[in-house]
Amino acid sequence: MKLTSPEFTAGQMLPLSFQADQENASPELRWDEVPQGVKSFAVAMHDPDAPTGGAGWWHWFVYNLPADLRSLPHNAGDISGKNLPQGAVTLANTNNDKAYGGCMPPVGDAAHRYIFTVYALDKVLDDTDIPPNAQTSFVGFVVNAHSIDKASLMAFYERK
Secondary structure: OEEEOOOOOOOOEOOHHHEOOOOOOOOOEEEEOOOOOOOEEEEEEEEOOOOOOOOOEEEEEEEEEEOOOOEEOOOOOOOOOOOOOOOOEEOOOOOOOOOOOOEOOOOOOOOEEEEEEEEEEOOOOOOOOOOOOOOHHHHHHHHHHOEEEEEEEEEEEOOO
16 A cells, blocks of 8 residues: 655654644545455654654544545544544544644654554454454554555654
8 A cells, every 4th residue: 555645745744734723634645556355544743752652642533434535635634523424433543632643742752753663454353353442552563464465655743
């Protein structure tokens, strides 16, 4: 698979609109070269550089995106859920919001990596896979277990 965004370039700094203290909108994401047998998709945004003792920071995690979907629009992660397809499930991020949480590394930290990943899954996940109020690390484990393929896109951000 291949993951791209028309709103930022891989390996470069993210625009301010994706920051928590600015527009706080998730970027448009597009994926293609999808393998056969996909039943659903999941999309996540993770900061592995957050000073959390190793867990990183989950900014966004949504699953049960339809198998025929090939993109998410700008601000798909809005807390209202109105910009996601019906049936999509948004987990609580590390801020405990069921939404996209923009970048906000500590002032003075070196640039953090922000990794967007789309997962092609072999099934639509249900309550037997993911219990209510599951944490993102648990869901990440389940998503990886059902992943046929995945693609990532990484960019940076720092606050001075």
